[in-house]
Amino acid sequence: MKARLFKALTMSSKTSAVRIVNFTKRFGSFTAVDSLNLEIYDREIFGFLGPNGSGKTTTLLTIATVYKPTSGDIYVYGHSVTKEDYEVRRLVGIAFQDPKALWIDKVQDMLEWHARVVGLSRVEAKNVVKEVLETLELWDHRNKYFYQLSGGTRKKVELAKVLIQRPRLAILDEPTAQVDVPTKHKLWDIIKMMRDEGSTIIIATNDMFEAEKVCERIGIIYKGRLVTVDTISGLKDKIPKGDVIEVTIEGDGLRDRLLNMLSEIGRVDYSGNIIRVFVERAEEKALFVADMLRSAGVKVKSLMIKEPTLDDVFMYFTGARLIESSQ
Amino acid sequence: MKSVLVIAARDLKRFWSYRFWLAGQIVMNVADIVIFGLLFNNMINRSLIPDYIKFVTPGILSLALFISSFSIGREVGVELRREVSDYLLSLPVSRVELVLGRFTGGALRGLIYQSGFIVLAMLLVGVPSGYAWLVVAYTSITLSFAMSGLSIALSTVTRDFNLQATIRSVVYYVLFFFSNIFYPPRVIAARFGGFADAVAYSPLSIATSLYRWAFGYTSEVDVAVDSLLLAAWTAVLLLASYFLYLRNLTKKG
Numbered sequence: 001m002k003a004r005l006f007k008a009l010t011m012s013s014k015t016s017a018v019r020i021v022n023f024t025k026r027f028g029s030f031t032a033v034d035s036l037n038l039e040i041y042d043r044e045i046f047g048f049l050g051p052n053g054s055g056k057t058t059t060l061l062t063i064a065t066v067y068k069p070t071s072g073d074i075y076v077y078g079h080s081v082t083k084e085d086y087e088v089r090r091l092v093g094i095a096f097q098d099p100k101a102l103w104i105d106k107v108q109d110m111l112e113w114h115a116r117v118v119g120l121s122r123v124e125a126k127n128v129v130k131e132v133l134e135t136l137e138l139w140d141h142r143n144k145y146f147y148q149l150s151g152g153t154r155k156k157v158e159l160a161k162v163l164i165q166r167p168r169l170a171i172l173d174e175p176t177a178q179v180d181v182p183t184k185h186k187l188w189d190i191i192k193m194m195r196d197e198g199s200t201i202i203i204a205t206n207d208m209f210e211a212e213k214v215c216e217r218i219g220i221i222y223k224g225r226l227v228t229v230d231t232i233s234g235l236k237d238k239i240p241k242g243d244v245i246e247v248t249i250e251g252d253g254l255r256d257r258l259l260n261m262l263s264e265i266g267r268v269d270y271s272g273n274i275i276r277v278f279v280e281r282a283e284e285k286a287l288f289v290a291d292m293l294r295s296a297g298v299k300v301k302s303l304m305i306k307e308p309t310l311d312d313v314f315m316y317f318t319g320a321r322l323i324e325s326s327q
Numbered sequence: 328m329k330s331v332l333v334i335a336a337r338d339l340k341r342f343w344s345y346r347f348w349l350a351g352q353i354v355m356n357v358a359d360i361v362i363f364g365l366l367f368n369n370m371i372n373r374s375l376i377p378d379y380i381k382f383v384t385p386g387i388l389s390l391a392l393f394i395s396s397f398s399i400g401r402e403v404g405v406e407l408r409r410e411v412s413d414y415l416l417s418l419p420v421s422r423v424e425l426v427l428g429r430f431t432g433g434a435l436r437g438l439i440y441q442s443g444f445i446v447l448a449m450l451l452v453g454v455p456s457g458y459a460w461l462v463v464a465y466t467s468i469t470l471s472f473a474m475s476g477l478s479i480a481l482s483t484v485t486r487d488f489n490l491q492a493t494i495r496s497v498v499y500y501v502l503f504f505f506s507n508i509f510y511p512p513r514v515i516a517a518r519f520g521g522f523a524d525a526v527a528y529s530p531l532s533i534a535t536s537l538y539r540w541a542f543g544y545t546s547e548v549d550v551a552v553d554s555l556l557l558a559a560w561t562a563v564l565l566l567a568s569y570f571l572y573l574r575n576l577t578k579k580g
Contacts, residue, residue, distance in 0.1 A: 064417040068577070090419040100414035102405060104344045113340075116333045117418050 015042035017200040022072035032058040047215030055224040056204035093167030099154040101146040108142035151178035208310040243282035250299040334428025385538035386508030396437030400478030433475025453543035473561040476568030483575035506531040
């Protein structure tokens with residue numbers, strides 16, 4: 001109780017960076033986002049987790065004033081996106097999901113122009129762009145045309161824009177999609193550095209590992225609705241019977257029998273020859289599960305007690321697997 | 328104002344990226360003067376046009392300005408289709424600055440591209456006097472903004488590439504051919520009757536008349552009236568383009 005009260009007090013004392021109030025966005029008869037209410041705090045890394053088409057990008061583009069809400073409003077550091085869009089844009093920088101440039105644009109020219117348009121002087125622009133190009137290992141690509149770049153490099157160029165701008169609110173739409181693993185880790189470090197240096201970061205992703213690795217709080221968005229929002233540990237705690245006993249068995253022909261047997265203990269998720277049973281106090285139930293399987297003649301290859309993953313959280317709240325929903 | 332110039336600078340810089348297109352345009356515009364001038368000079372009725380080179384060169388000034396200012400629409404259209412316009416909408420500039428920046432970018436393309444042809448016109452037709460220079464500057468600035476705005480607006484009417492290209496081409500050729508650039512008003516009136524009045528009041532025809540006056544080809548131009556007409560065209564086109572571009576740019580959202 002004390003811990004909860006402390007958490008409530010500390011959360012309420014945080015400064016609001018983005019306040020989304022009853023935000024709905026429709027495109028014709030299609031509702032992309034439905035009655036979204038959410039608060040994102042100053043200097044936090046907030047993640048929107050959801051499959052493609054869930055409404056993440058629509059929400060981000062509305063925060064960046066590219067779209068206008070159909071109803072409701074969004075406030076960025078107190079400025080309304082509907083009434084004070086120019087003030088909002090001065091605080092926001094966005095790295096788009098699909099990098100935005102024409103084939104004739106050259107990397108360095110494009111970034112120097114970006115630096116100028118966000119307010120840097122000519123000299124500052126040259127220096128900052130050089131620094132960012134080197135940081136992102138793009139220096140060798142500086143004179144290349146946009147069409148000559150690989151997908152991953154294009155994403156880095158898009159992120160470079162935000163790094164040059166250093167906005168108070170940085171919006172990153174799937175920042176590491178198409179990027180190789182070592183670069184992903186580097187970009188995640190850069191994102192954390194931006195937060196440490198004063199930016200609030202909003203990331204849209206359907207990569208659970210990225211969400212878990214980078215984000216402090218996560219909002220799960222599904223079919224245009226915000227399903228839940230909390231810290232990662234808070235989300236995992238929200239699953240009743242949230243511990244997982246993961247059993248790998250030999251063969252997969254006993255599916256129905258095992259489902260019946262184990263469902264007496266907890267919710268069962270069966271995939272290939274891996275059975276995941278969701279229980280409370282897994283350490284007490286694990287032996288019981290092992291005995292039950294052995295007596296049923298099932299050969300157990302391994303048995304592990306695990307925390308639920310974000311995919312389990314997603315499954316619990318939406319009834320769908322994130323990976324399947326994204327396809 | 329600074330943002331307007333920064334946005335315009337991007338469009339101007341891109342203009343020089345189309346080296347082959349530019350080379351083609353320059354060759355075409357010079358060829359207009361050389362081929363039409365030298366070849367047709369001895370074939371046409373001298374009672375209608377005493378010196379075709381001197382007649383057509385001020386028209387080529389209008390044409391050069393028109394072609395280069397109008398070229399911005401191509402990129403604006405592609406930006407809209409590829410959603411690069413979303414990026415522009417997210418930048419920390421006001422919507423007015425964004426639109427004015429694009430208009431200015433197109434206009435600057437026209438003014439810079441035309442400058443070489445102004446030198447050519449001075450050599451082939453005559454050197455404008457002090458006041459006439461003002462008329463040249465006024466005509467070039469107003470026409471370049473009008474054509475830049477028109478092109479931008481047309482390019483955002485639809486996201487369908489084929490339709491977009493067709494609309495731009497139709498407007499381009501209508502403005503280009505139905506003007507007094509290649510034919511004097513008397514010839515147009517003889518061939519097209521009452522339609523000649525419409526041709527005479529097109530922005531390219533008005534600008535061509537003003538250039539012909541400024542470079543000393545003819546004195547039969549009411550400079551004040553034509554200047555006002557050109558201003559009216561520019562105001563109408565820019566205002567319509569401003570609202571069309573902004574509406575189409577933000578249509579999706």
